[in-house]
Amino acid sequence: xxxxxxxxxxxxxxxxxxxxxxxxxxxxxxxxxxxxxxxxxxxxxxxxxxxxxxxxxxxxxxxxxxxxxxxxxxxxxxxxxxxxxxxxxxxxxxxxxxxxxxxxxxxxxxxxxxxxxxxxxxxxxxxxxxxxxxxxxxxxxxxxxxxxxxxxxxxxxxxxxxxxxxxxxxxxxxxxxxxxxxxxxxxxxxxxxxxxxxxxxxxxxxxxxxxxxxxxxxxxxxxxxxxxxxxxxxxxxxxxxxxxxxxxxxxxxxxxxxxxxxxxxxxxxxxxxxxxxxxxxxxxxxxxxxxxxxxxxxxxxxxxxxxxxxxxxxxxxxxxxxxxxxxxxxxxxxxxxxxxxxxxxxxxxxxxxxxxxxxxxxxxxxxxxxxxxxxxxxxxxxxxxxxxxxxxxxxxxxxxxxxxxxxxxxxxxxxxxxxxxxxxxxxxxxxxxxxxxxxxxxxxxxxxxxxxxxxxxxxxxxxxxxxxxxxxxxxxxxxxxxxxxxxxxxxxxxxxxxxxxxxxxxxxxxxxxxxxxxxxxxxxxxxxxxxxxxxxxxxxxxxxxxxxxxxxxxxxxxxxx
Amino acid sequence: xxxxxxxxxxxxxxxxxxxxxxxxxxxxxxxxxxxxxxxxxxxxxxxxxxxxxxxxxxxxxxxxxxxxxxxxxxxxxxxxxxxxxxxxxxxxxxxxxxxxxxxxxxxxxxxxxxxxxxxxxxxxxxxxxxxxxxxxxxxxxxxxxxxxxxxxxxxxxxxxxxxxxxxxxxxxxxxxxxxxxxxxxxxxxxxxxxxxxxxxxxxxxxxxxxxxxxxxxxxxxxxxxxxxxxxxxxxxxxxxxxxxxxxxxxxxxxxxxxxxxxxxxxxxxxxxxxxxxxxxxxxxxxxxxxxxxxxxxxxxxxxxxxxxxxxxxxxxxxxxxxxxxxxxxxxxx
Numbered sequence: 001x002x003x004x005x006x007x008x009x010x011x012x013x014x015x016x017x018x019x020x021x022x023x024x025x026x027x028x029x030x031x032x033x034x035x036x037x038x039x040x041x042x043x044x045x046x047x048x049x050x051x052x053x054x055x056x057x058x059x060x061x062x063x064x065x066x067x068x069x070x071x072x073x074x075x076x077x078x079x080x081x082x083x084x085x086x087x088x089x090x091x092x093x094x095x096x097x098x099x100x101x102x103x104x105x106x107x108x109x110x111x112x113x114x115x116x117x118x119x120x121x122x123x124x125x126x127x128x129x130x131x132x133x134x135x136x137x138x139x140x141x142x143x144x145x146x147x148x149x150x151x152x153x154x155x156x157x158x159x160x161x162x163x164x165x166x167x168x169x170x171x172x173x174x175x176x177x178x179x180x181x182x183x184x185x186x187x188x189x190x191x192x193x194x195x196x197x198x199x200x201x202x203x204x205x206x207x208x209x210x211x212x213x214x215x216x217x218x219x220x221x222x223x224x225x226x227x228x229x230x231x232x233x234x235x236x237x238x239x240x241x242x243x244x245x246x247x248x249x250x251x252x253x254x255x256x257x258x259x260x261x262x263x264x265x266x267x268x269x270x271x272x273x274x275x276x277x278x279x280x281x282x283x284x285x286x287x288x289x290x291x292x293x294x295x296x297x298x299x300x301x302x303x304x305x306x307x308x309x310x311x312x313x314x315x316x317x318x319x320x321x322x323x324x325x326x327x328x329x330x331x332x333x334x335x336x337x338x339x340x341x342x343x344x345x346x347x348x349x350x351x352x353x354x355x356x357x358x359x360x361x362x363x364x365x366x367x368x369x370x371x372x373x374x375x376x377x378x379x380x381x382x383x384x385x386x387x388x389x390x391x392x393x394x395x396x397x398x399x400x401x402x403x404x405x406x407x408x409x410x411x412x413x414x415x416x417x418x419x420x421x422x423x424x425x426x427x428x429x430x431x432x433x434x435x436x437x438x439x440x441x442x443x444x445x446x447x448x449x450x451x452x453x454x455x456x457x458x459x460x461x462x463x464x465x466x467x468x469x470x471x472x473x474x475x476x477x478x479x480x481x482x483x484x485x486x487x488x489x490x491x492x493x494x495x496x497x498x499x500x501x502x503x504x505x506x507x508x509x510x511x512x513x514x515x516x517x518x519x520x521x522x523x524x525x526x527x528x529x530x531x532x533x534x535x536x537x538x539x540x541x542x543x544x545x546x547x548x549x550x551x552x553x554x555x556x557x558x559x560x561x
Numbered sequence: 562x563x564x565x566x567x568x569x570x571x572x573x574x575x576x577x578x579x580x581x582x583x584x585x586x587x588x589x590x591x592x593x594x595x596x597x598x599x600x601x602x603x604x605x606x607x608x609x610x611x612x613x614x615x616x617x618x619x620x621x622x623x624x625x626x627x628x629x630x631x632x633x634x635x636x637x638x639x640x641x642x643x644x645x646x647x648x649x650x651x652x653x654x655x656x657x658x659x660x661x662x663x664x665x666x667x668x669x670x671x672x673x674x675x676x677x678x679x680x681x682x683x684x685x686x687x688x689x690x691x692x693x694x695x696x697x698x699x700x701x702x703x704x705x706x707x708x709x710x711x712x713x714x715x716x717x718x719x720x721x722x723x724x725x726x727x728x729x730x731x732x733x734x735x736x737x738x739x740x741x742x743x744x745x746x747x748x749x750x751x752x753x754x755x756x757x758x759x760x761x762x763x764x765x766x767x768x769x770x771x772x773x774x775x776x777x778x779x780x781x782x783x784x785x786x787x788x789x790x791x792x793x794x795x796x797x798x799x800x801x802x803x804x805x806x807x808x809x810x811x812x813x814x815x816x817x818x819x820x821x822x823x824x825x826x827x828x829x830x831x832x833x834x835x836x837x838x839x840x841x842x843x844x845x846x847x848x849x850x851x852x853x854x855x856x857x858x859x860x861x862x863x864x865x866x867x868x869x870x871x872x873x874x875x876x877x878x879x880x881x882x883x884x885x886x887x888x889x890x891x892x893x894x
Contacts, residue, residue, distance in 0.1 A: 107695075108654050108655075136655075166780060181765060184768075189597055191762075191768065193599065194772055199779070335666050
């Protein structure tokens with residue numbers, strides 16, 4: 001019904017024009033993918049809306065305004081500086097590498113967005129799926145466009161915003177209902193998204209100079225706002241329409257009063273779902289088609305949380321010289337010096353406007369209680385041989401660990417391998433709810449691609465270590481590999497590959513524990529533990545307590561590296 | 562942006578009730594709101610602040626001291642005369658530093674006059690009002706500890722940077738967060754008086770109504786606020802009357818017994834459950850304008866008061882709310 005847009009840029013241009021039309025209403029847009037098209041779009045947007053760059057390292061003072069320390073010191077009196085949020089008023093802040101935005105900055109920005117003080121353009125350069133801009137921000141921005149696949153590179157000219165939202169008649173009930181039904185069908189729960197969709201329909205009408213939003217505006221709103229937020233595939237055709245929706249009119253409805261409404265509605269939401277399908281990102285569609293809901297955390301603030309967990313508890317500064325790796329705590333040093341200024345100036349005979357007199361004893365150095373967050377990665381063998389034996393018990397063991405992680409606030413990740421593949425079921429998380437659910441849904445059966453499982457676990461561990469945290473592997477398997485690293489069956493090759501993978505883990509210095517979950521532990525498990533340079537535990541002889549003790553032993557202590 | 566009127570918030574009755582109860586009796590100890598993004602958690606919390614009756618506070622006092630506070634903390638609050646001011650509502654950003662929260666050396670005054678003065682932080686600002694923290698589960702642990710400690714003692718004690726200050730900080734802590742993104746430690750959860758779970762409304766009609774209201778508010782904030790002013794005023798009066806009535810209400814022996822039995826039946830840890838349950842039931846009765854606290858009030862508020870205090874069983878999928886309603890059905894029929 002709706003032709004698929006030729007290039008993602010076209011929708012992005014539309015989103016940008018809408019945003020420029022009413023920055024306070026739409027709050028902003030997320031532009032994914034570093035491409036010439038995105039640069040062109042940003043340049044075009046800049047021409048009609050002042051954009052102020054927001055560097056990732058901005059601090060609170062600069063963002064919200066406050067005392068300019070350097071200027072105050074040289075002037076000898078407090079000098080205020082305005083913050084970026086204030087300076088960007090009437091335009092928008094633009095943040096490059098948005099996926100690296102710090103949680104604390106995101107918190108400030110989210111608040112400013114809620115209060116209508118600012119609008120935001122996020123440039124998301126992430127290449128890995130687990131790196132995403134803070135969800136607290138993307139949730140609050142109306143549009144998200146993926147321009148990574150755009151092949152355009154020409155100059156983008158955005159027509160200056162004409163019309164105004166206020167000139168368009170508010171959406172009627174049928175239109176509101178259609179939007180709500182579409183959001184429901186796409187699994188978009190957030191009411192913010194729904195509200196944005198309504199405003200977008202009005203905005204599209206305003207852009208084309210219409211007095212009221214028509215069908216194309218509504219499907220445009222679905223494409224721009226709801227589709228990128230879809231968490232499930234729209235139901236197939238009419239039979240899967242939400243239950244409270246009237247059935248599609250096969251013949252003429254006899255209730256003439258509702259006929260008009262009834263006729264229009266399924267029509268509308270069908271059409272809009274159709275529009276949404278065309279706009280749902282390809283990767284999402286794929287994973288949805290496989291029956292997997294997109295991992296919620298990949299679009300929610302896991303990055304934030306990680307950083308929060310990593311920063312450690314600042315212990316405040318203490319007197320000392322900044323050397324030997326200790327960092328000068330500038331503010332604290334100044335704070336220490338400032339109360340004495342009146343006395344020192346008098347002593348030194350300097351006039352009251354003289355610059356700050358610092359002494360050695362004023363110097364403060366920073367201290368942190370660094371506590372590297374620890375992540376325990378469970379690699380669970382869900383193959384037929386293991387499943388028959390002790391998969392349930394393996395699950396029990398993992399849950400036991402989860403319960404402990406809940407108390408100590410460490411994180412867990414879950415990798416499962418069976419058949420011819422291994423997958424990361426749960427990226428590092430602290431959420432008990434999600435972990436428990438994922439685990440309960442873990443099916444069993446198929447071959448044992450041990451090498452693949454080990455590789456997947458190693459990759460997770462490496463990502464964890466790259467973020468400055470410590471990782472430990474707990475591998476629950478019977479060790480009887482029969483699928484090689486390339487997915488082909490055959491025991492000898494599979495065993496060789498598994499050994500190679502295990503050695504790669506050992507070479508990275510990652511702590512590992514092998515728990516043999518077969519009914520009669522053979523030599524394979526012990527051999528694997530040996531190759532890993534890790535410990536070995538046979539589950540049949542282990543009770544819950546022993547298992548936990550073993551896991552505790554292999555876990556990093558959590559002290560700073 | 563003008564605050565969204567409290568009375569215009571559709572559905573989410575449990576959250577609204579919990580907030581009102583906390584407004585009637587701040588000693589309940591805060592409200593924790595669990596829920597997904599975009600379900601109106603922040604909107605409701607912020608709307609509440611715009612609704613409450615003004616308080617009498619010392620003029621120009623950074624802490625908003627009452628007469629009693631002036632007597633108790635003569636060194637932080639002068640003898641300024643009492644004037645009306647709005648109930649403070651502090652929206653604490655996720656990235657707030659410890660300095661900002663508890664207060665620190667006033668750099669400006671230090672630079673200007675070399676004076677060692679205390680610059681009150683967010684805790685001082687929130688005194689006698691509300692402190693709202695969105696995504697409290699992502700807040701650093703040491704800050705949460707600090708907040709709960711101050712919330713429990715009603716006093717902020719600062720001993721750092723050569724400062725030694727003690728000032729009143731009684732506030733209602735409102736936290737919100739999504740458990741899917743990380744949970745609060747149980748010992749912190751227990752400190753919250755009430756907890757509510759907010760789901761996104763699944764009913765199409767409700768969702769449409771919300772869209773309609775928000776669009777109306779966007780189009781004409783002043784007019785919208787004016788249209789709801791009367792309804793807000795009614796709630797304000799209810800809260801004010803409830804506050805006045807609170808002292809006169811004392812739960813009878815039978816209600817206390819009910820509370821104790823219910824807590825035992827669901828296995829709520831510690832005594833805090835009973836205390837909160839009793840206080841919340843009393844506040845609800847006051848809010849309803851009832852003559853005495855009855856079992857009905859107790860049952861109505863039990864899920865909010867107890868659900869976060871049940872011992873979590875990692876392997877048990879049954880939700881806490883279900884366990885509480887089951888216990889209520891068994892005990893009281």
